[in-house]
Amino acid sequence: MSLKKLFKPKSLAIIEASAEPDELGHLILKNIIDGGYKGEIYPVNPESEEILGLTCCPSIEELPENVEMAVVVTAAQDVPSTMKQCAKKGIENAVVMSGGFSEVGDEGKDLERELEEIIEEFNLHVLGPNCRGINNTVQNICASWPLITKKGPISIISESGSIGSTLESRASRDNIGISKFASLGNRIDIDESDLLRYFCKDRKTKVIALYIEGLKKGRKFLEAAEKAVKKNNVVMLKGGQSKRGSAAVTSHTNSSGGRYEVFKSVCKRAGILRVDDLDELYDVCKGIANLPKPKEKKTVIITNSGGAGILTVDAGEKLGLDLIDLPKKSVKRLNEKLPPGCVLKNPLDLTSNASAEIYDTAIKVLARYKDVRCIVIIVRDSLLGIADVLKKRFERATIVPVMLEDGNVESEEKRKLQKAKIPVFSSPKRAMKVLSLLPIAQ
Structure with missing residues (x-):
């Protein structure tokens, strides 16, 4: 299955575009x-002559x-005839955002089966229905919401549109950006496996974030x-x-939740x-996107808070960090x-009197030693x-910054780091989780 015209269409139509x-x-x-978006855009609406300056x-x-892709926002009952x-x-390529299919009951299931038959009969490529659309920042095409244009190394595949858009928004806020986003919805045709195959060929993508509630084709996904x-x-x-969470999945996208142990395997x-x-999904993705990969996970903690240092050690020990x-x-x-009073152990406690210059001295000294990788x-x-x-x-070295407070000074320092594309984490536990999953440099 080729998804090129879905993510790189030279022209597209919005079926039931609205002036409201x-x-x-x-x-x-x-x-x-x-x-x-630089391609041709064709709003389809029988009641309006012009919308947003387009005929x-x-x-x-x-x-x-020459229309290569359609974005369909019609009422559910009109989708089969529209397709x-x-x-x-x-x-041949469409994003169907309309909801009201298998996720709402038997009538919706019948409608979805009808749509599925049409897709098969005409050999169409359809994302959705009941989805939030796509975003390809490389091609400047945001057929989704909110509007996210910040380009970056994260691509997102999400069965939930809101989960996916939350990841997009955080990446934009933190000056990391995304390459591509796709909301799966009910996965009547295009599924997570198809998108994985397509996204992994994208040279702009360093890490793929995947939110899934259930797998319809386990073997296809594994491959x-x-x-x-x-x-x-x-x-x-x-x-x-959980058991109740798995039950809730059915009413969301009519997906089968499946046993969590199977997913882990x-x-x-x-x-x-x-x-x-x-939070872990986003943190790990932004860490992989912008932190240098360590050759080993030999880790030292530098802190100006004894309590925070202890919590960081606890988190690291639980995760098996060295x-x-x-x-x-x-x-x-x-x-x-260093000035008197610093605790020269791991964690290296610079005490509450530490200045930025003292941190600089400590980092400069420790980074000289090959045993200190992170x-x-x-x-x-x-x-x-x-x-x-x-x-x-x-x-x-692989430096992982954690800022515990959000005052004016901290916010400004954090903004400076984000501008330089250095990820900042808000708690010791979150930072150590990222470090534990950060790939080793080959």
Whole structure:
């Protein structure tokens, strides 16, 4: 299955585009325009002559012959006939955002079966239904919402549109950006395996975030995942891990939740990195995207808070990280260069009086030793200049910054780091989870 015309269409139509700002057909058209899409755009609406400065086509039949992709936002009952008209017009690729199919009961299931028969009859490629669309920042096509244009190394495949858009928004906020996003919805045709195969060929993608509630074709997924991890890191979050959560999956996208133990086994076999919540999914992806890969996980913690240092050690021990003793020669040098009162162990506690310059000294000393591969930096309280220190030393080792507070100074220092594409984490536990899953440099 080729997905090129779905993500790189030279022209597209919005079926049931709307002049009403509060309707989905208006929002999607506006985001495509505002996102900077360079291809031809054809709004289809029999009741409007023009929407957002574009001339409307009254029907699918009156579209030009060169339309490569359709975005369908019609009512569910109209989708089958809409797709037939698209097929007869030669439009073989579509994103069906409309909800009201198998996720709502028997009537919706019948409608979905009818749509499935049409897809098979005309050999169409359809994403959805009941989905949030696609985004390809490389091609400036945001047929989704919210409008995200920040380009970056993360691609997202999500059975839940809102989970996927949350990841997009966080990546944009943190100046990381995304390459591609696809909302699976009910997966009547295109599924997570098809998207994995396509995304792993994208040279702009360094890591693929995958949110799945259930697998319809387990063997197909395993084969696609095994191939994908050879080219990209794949991080997966499974929704519906509990008994009640699994039951809730059915009413969301009519997916079969499946046993969580089976998913864990599939992830292990395929080489997928598995996480347990949304924060972990995002954190691990942004870490893989922008942290230098360590040759080993030999880790030292530097902190200005004794309590935070202890929590970081606890998190690291639970995750099996190699929290090494400070190299003997480094202890001597640190004792010479750091002020009295610093605790020269791992964690290296610089005490609450530490300045950015003291952090710089400690990092400079420790990064000289080959036994020190990873340095977790814990910062509590206002610390002017810490961003400049971390930017200067970032390539000396795998440095993982943690900022515990959100005051004015901390926020400004964090913004400086984000501008430099250095990821910042909000707690010791989250930082150590990322480090535990960070791939080793080959």
